[in-house]
Amino acid sequence: MSEPIEEPAAPIPEPPQQEPRPQTPRPWWSRAVLGVAVLGISLLAMYHLTITFLTNSPTNTVSTKFATPIAKWVYPWFEQNWRLFAPNPMSQNFTIEARVSTDCYSSVTPWYNLSQMDYDTILHNPFPGHTEQNELRRAWTDGYAATHDDNDVPTSDRGDMMRQYLVNIALERIKPRSAEDGVAPNKIENIEFRVTTTDIAPAETPNQVQQPSVHIIPWRQVSADVVSYGCPNGSVAP
């Protein structure tokens, strides 16, 4: 089929003249090597495309039966996920806040709105970076929220890692600010999160005010390595 844009042939420089080489028929081994290579490459490409299809298709009989070879081939190098805003785009917005305290809660910072820091950076920014667009967002939605139930009990063995990741992101953002709120960066021992989820008003009634739901991830030590030597009586988490 001819393409719509037919360009006249580019002027081509005169090729260097050379006498045609006397050509003997191809030896058998050359054909064999070529044949094996062509077959191998074709099979590899077909195998890859089949696996690519199966890993993108909904779970079916075939992909269940061959789950192990598929996973071995796909992870980690050929992993793919094209469900951006699909099947449904998220219909909620998150406000992730955190506050930190010294050991025994002798001093506690106010809440820091971590997600608002992202939104502020993104606002009127034609080229937002991965820090503000992916880091906290994915640490929450694909990390913590995906590996914990409503009572903050890990549902997978990656739960603790995801919690640590979220804590580390929060600490990275809080540490430059906490000193002026009474907790020096090296004194931070405990952290608490408050996640406010607000439904986006339904498309039919865009001005309807939605009641946010607040979820608190209770005070925990910022890392498992932190050691507390006991607190005086009466020091309770605020």
Add this chain to the structure above:
Amino acid sequence: MTSDVNDTTGTTDTTAAVGMPDTTAAVGTTGTTAAVGTTGTTAAADTTDTTAASDAAAGGGDAAAADATAAAAVALAMAAARRPGFRDQPLVWLVQTIGQSVTRLTTHAIALYGTAVLRIGYGSLYLIFLLHEYPKHESLWGPNAPWTPALNQQFANDPGLDWFAVDRWWYTFLGHGGNVWFQFWYHAAILICLLMLLGWRTRATSVCFALTIMAFTGRDVFLTDGGDNVMGLMAIYLAFSRCGAVWSLDSRRRRRQAEKRRARGIPEFTWPDSPGWQAVGELDRTREEIVTFLHNAAVLVIAAQACVVYAAAGLYKSQGSYWQNGTALYYTLHLDWFRPWPGLSNFMAGQSVTIAIVAYLTVFVQIAFPFAVFSKWLKYPCLVALVGMHFSIAVVMGLPLFSAAMMVADAVFLPEAVWRWVGRKVGAGVARLPRPGLPRPAPSTPRSPEASVLPRQAQPHKSASH
């Protein structure tokens, strides 16, 4: 998709017959259309080359000026005449057709310009990405990043340097050392992206480039988005392609070497005429053909991957109730992390009818794309719609890298003629720029003198992918 469907059109004649001859001679294989050229006499002897009689006849008619060529065309036509039709001997016909396709695919690299565009596109995109994140690169991937190397090793289930888990070892590569290690590799990565963009020693560089993207992806998967994903996949595929054959420092070097040879009157290299050296030459020719076939397979995989991306995205969307009732874009436009321009987003979210139509169009076009690429009537409207969609995502949702990565992937579906035309325009534009102190460089693209040094050129009017 990448087979020789186009061959049957036989429109190759002039361009190909003029443009191709020496390219085949250089490596000693006789392609289909090229056989009409100077190597025509040898073509008849090549038993693998029982190729397209129509091409040969048409091309032969054009090039009949040369007696030898005409004789070759006759010989070819006779060879083709011996070929049975499908109705006579379907099996023989099938075997011969397959043989022809294999010959074609081992001797003609398709979409050389398309893959070059992908190389330039992804090289520059990842370069821009790394430079853009430069102020924050330590807090994203450094040893003290929130996703610490220890967490990453635990996550990647990295057993250390184990031959059977070397891929997982690479996933944690950037976290293996301290800050000096990380800084070194970050700057090395920038350099690799630059070399990839320029096409310097492209085969090695493209392997390094794929490894670079995978190293950054693996260092923190939770930082990536669809853009990183598609760039990583395409970079891996590009490492198998001849993406440095045109528009690259490599092609410039080859061109200059050829010019130098021509100026000094040094003949083209041929293997010495002894049985041993001829065997080496035969081995080299076989290697050349395998590499060409590998390139063509890579182009097929790239095109298929792009189709899979769109089809999967479209089919997943079609299951969503918001996409079904046309309000998906309303919700998307209200996501706080994707609202760089709240006024614009609110305005668009208010256009309920328009965004419903756009949502339906998006799903239709995405699902249709894998089928549309086989029809020029559908392909270009689909591509235009997809590029428009990605452009608006880039602006409205603040996802320029993701959108650009997807648009670059679309480039492989444009025919070579378009890229040659673009190359000519760019070359002319560059040549017009004032360049004080520098000798004016030869316009790199339009005359595509690589043709004379590169073994196989894609046909100028061929579509990239089908």
